[in-house]
Amino acid sequence: MYTIDRVVNGLLEENCWFITNPATNRCVAIDPGDDAATLITALGKRILEGVLLTHGHFDHVGAAEELADYGSALVYVHEAEVDLLAWAPENARQHGLEIDVPVPDLTFADGEELQVGEFSFTVLHTPGHTPGSSCFLLRDPETEQQHLFSGDTLFCRDIGRTDFPESMPQLMAGSLMKLARLEPATIVYPGHGPTTTIADELKG
Numbered sequence: 080m081y082t083i084d085r086v087v088n089g090l091l092e093e094n095c096w097f098i099t100n101p102a103t104n105r106c107v108a109i110d111p112g113d114d115a116a117t118l119i120t121a122l123g124k125r126i127l128e129g130v131l132l133t134h135g136h137f138d139h140v141g142a143a144e145e146l147a148d149y150g151s152a153l154v155y156v157h158e159a160e161v162d163l164l165a166w167a168p169e170n171a172r173q174h175g176l177e178i179d180v181p182v183p184d185l186t187f188a189d190g191e192e193l194q195v196g197e198f199s200f201t202v203l204h205t206p207g208h209t210p211g212s213s214c215f216l217l218r219d220p221e222t223e224q225q226h227l228f229s230g231d232t233l234f235c236r237d238i239g240r241t242d243f244p245e246s247m248p249q250l251m252a253g254s255l256m257k258l259a260r261l262e263p264a265t266i267v268y269p270g271h272g273p274t275t276t277i278a279d280e281l282k283g
Contacts, residue, residue: 080221086121089113090174091138096228096268099125107198109228110270113141113178119149127152128196133230134212135163137171139270141178153184160211163245205232207251208239225265233258233267235275236283
């Protein structure tokens with residue numbers, strides 16, 4: 080049974096999620112914020128299999144390079160998000176921060192079964208907040224519980240902003256409908272704030 084730990088870090092209190100298999104001590108990190116020291120401490124002695132990015136905003140990727148280098152892991156991002164990722168350092172400077180340029184090692188596309196070490200994620204491309212915004216769906220092989228890592232597409236009782244220059248507001252409704260079709264018991268782990276479920280969001 081996987082364990083899922085949240086590490087809130089950085090200027091905008093972003094949620095970095097560590098998914099770990101306790102039997103092997105291997106893990107995946109989703110959306111490192113901009114505080115690499117905190118995340119490296121949180122990683123501890125776990126073996127990092129990969130760093131997954133839901134989108135390219137600085138508060139989700141600022142520590143990606145440093146964490147990946149520390150753990151000798153690869154960085155993954157949607158193919159439509161590569162250009163925005165290159166702009167992340169400028170995005171950070173607008174908030175008074177300096178970050179390394181995150182360089183993706185591998186890109187993915189909608190519907191892809193993404194194998195990251197021993198972990199298997201289904202990629203759900205959910206444009207709206209940004210062109211390449213994506214969610215990662217993970218089924219625990221022991222419990223069959225589904226876990227959705229939603230970045231800034233879906234929050235508890237809220238959705239991601241679509242008023243940025245890079246946003247695609249005309250596509251957000253379709254992205255949310257894609258998530259609404261998931262199993263109601265799916266637990267949602269957003270980029271900011273508390274967890275929720277698909278069922279609870281449909282009620283709201």
